[in-house]
C-alpha cells in the first residue's frame with residue numbers, strides 16, 4: 001500500500017496551480033480573442049496597468065501614452081481595448097439597439113449610499129427611467145429660473161477672495177476657493193441651501209466632499225477599501241458618512257416643508273422639480289427618497305470640482321497670453337460695461353471668443369477627458385469586430401489631440417473654434433456622447449460663464465510667477481485638476497494692470 005504523504009499532497013496542489021496558471025497565461029497571451037491586438041506584454045495576462053494608473057492618478061496620461069505608442073485600438077489589460085477615433089465615439093457611446101452598457105466592475109462602486117443613481121446605473125431600462133425623471137430639472141429653461149442664485153454665489157467669491165486680494169495687491173491661491181464656490185452652487189441647487197463652504201459657515205466642508213473623490217474611484221478597484229484600518233481611509237469614510245447624513249436631513253427637511261407649507265413651497269426650484277417629476281412611461285413612477293439622496297450627492301461629485309477645474313485652467317491659459325487675454329476681456333467688458341451690474345447667462349453665452357476659450361480649455365484640460373469603460377455586446381467598433389464582454393473605451397484625451405483635426409494639438413488656440421468643422425466637434429467630447437453624456441452640461445455652462453464673465457469684468461487676472469507647467473499637470477482624482485493642489489493668481493482691478 002502506498003503511504004500518503006502530506007508533503008506530496010502539497011507538491012501536487014502546487015503542480016496543479018502552476019499548470020492552471022500556465023494554461024491561463026498561454027491562453028491570454030496567444031489564444032484570447034484580443035490576442036491579435038497590440039499592447040504592452042504584461043497587459044496580455046494581467047490587469048495591472050489600469051489599476052496602477054488609477055492609483056498614480058495619471059489615467060489620462062497613461063491612456064494617451066498607450067494610444068500614441070500602440071495605436072487604436074490597443075489592448076491595455078486582459079479584456080480591455082482603448083480606441084481613439086471618431087467612429088468609436090458613436091459605436092461605443094451612441095444611441096443604438098445594441099448599446100455598449102456601462103461596465104459594472106467600474107460603475108457599481110460609484111455610490112455614496114449603496115443605491116443606484118443616474119451615473120452608476122448599468123441597466124439601460126433603469127437608467128432611462130431615472131434620466132427621464134431628472135431631465136426637466138436639468139433643462140436650460142428650468143435651471144435659468146435659479147440664475148440669481150448662481151450670481152449670488154459668484155458675488156460671494158468676489159467679495160471674499162478676489163476683491164480683498166485686488167485691494168491689497170497680493171497674489172492669492174484660489175484652488176480651494178474655486179472648488180468651494182462651485183460646491184456651494186451645486187449644493188444650493190440640489191438642496192435649496194448652500195453648504196457655505198466658501199465662507200466656512202456650513203456644516204459640510206470641501207474636505208468632506210474631497211474624500212469622496214478619493215475613495216469612490218479607488219473603491220472601484222478595491223471593493224473592501226472601507227474595511228482597511230488606515231486612519232486616513234477611515235477618516236475619509238467618516239466624512240462620507242457626514243455628507244450622507246447631511247443630505248438625508250436636507251432632503252427630509254425639504255419634503256417636510258412641502259407637507260407643512262403646501263404645494264407652492266419652493267415651486268420650480270431644482271429639488272422641487274426632482275421631487276415633482278413623474279415618469280409617464282413607467283405609470284407615473286417617481287424618485288424615491290433614496291433616489292433623491294444618492295442622485296443629488298452624485299451631482300455634487302460630478303458637478304463641482306469639474307466646473308471649478310475648467311474655470312481655473314482657462315485662467316491659466318489666458319493669463320499667460322497677453323494678446324489673447326486682451327481680446328477676451330475686451331469682449332466681456334464691452335458686453336458688460338457696468339461693474340455694478342452682474343453679467344447674465346443669456347448674454348454671456350453669446351460671447352463668441354469666451355465660448356471659443358471654454359471649448360479650447362475643455363479640449364486640452366477637460367476634467368473628465370479619460371476613456372469611460374463600456375461593455376461590447378459583440379459588434380463592430382471603430383471598424384473592427386469586438387467580441388461580447390470586452391471592455392471598451394474611447395480616450396477623449398487622445399481624440400482631443402489628434403493632429404488631423406487639431407493642427408498643433410498641444411497649443412492653446414481658441415481661434416480654432418471660431419469656425420469649427422463638424423469633424424472637430426465629432427472628435428471633441430469633453431461632456432461625453434450619447435444617452436450617457438453629461439446631464440449637467442447646462443448647469444456647468446451657466447456656472448462657468450457667470451463666474452468667468454464676472455471675474456474678467458472686474459479684474460485683470462495674472463498668473464503668479466510661482467506657478468509652473470509641472471504644478472498644472474493634471475492629477476486625476478476622479479476629476480483631473482492641477483497637480484500641486486494650488487493655483488496662485490494676481491487679480492488687479494480692471495484697467496489698472
Ligand code: HEM
Pocket residue numbers: 118119120131186298299300302303304306307310366367368372429430431432435436437438439440441443444
Ligand atoms: C465642466 C464640467 C463637466 C464636465 C467636463 C462633465 C463631463 C461629463 C462626462 C464626460 C460624463 C460621462 C461620464 C461617463 O460616461 O461615465 C458626465 C456624466 C455626468 N455628469 Fe457631467 N460634467 C461636467 C459637469 C457636470 C455638472 C455640473 C453636473 C451636475 C450637477 C454633472 C452631472 C453628471 C451626471 C449626473 C452624469 C451621468 C449622466 C448619465 O450617465 O446619464 N456634470 N459628465
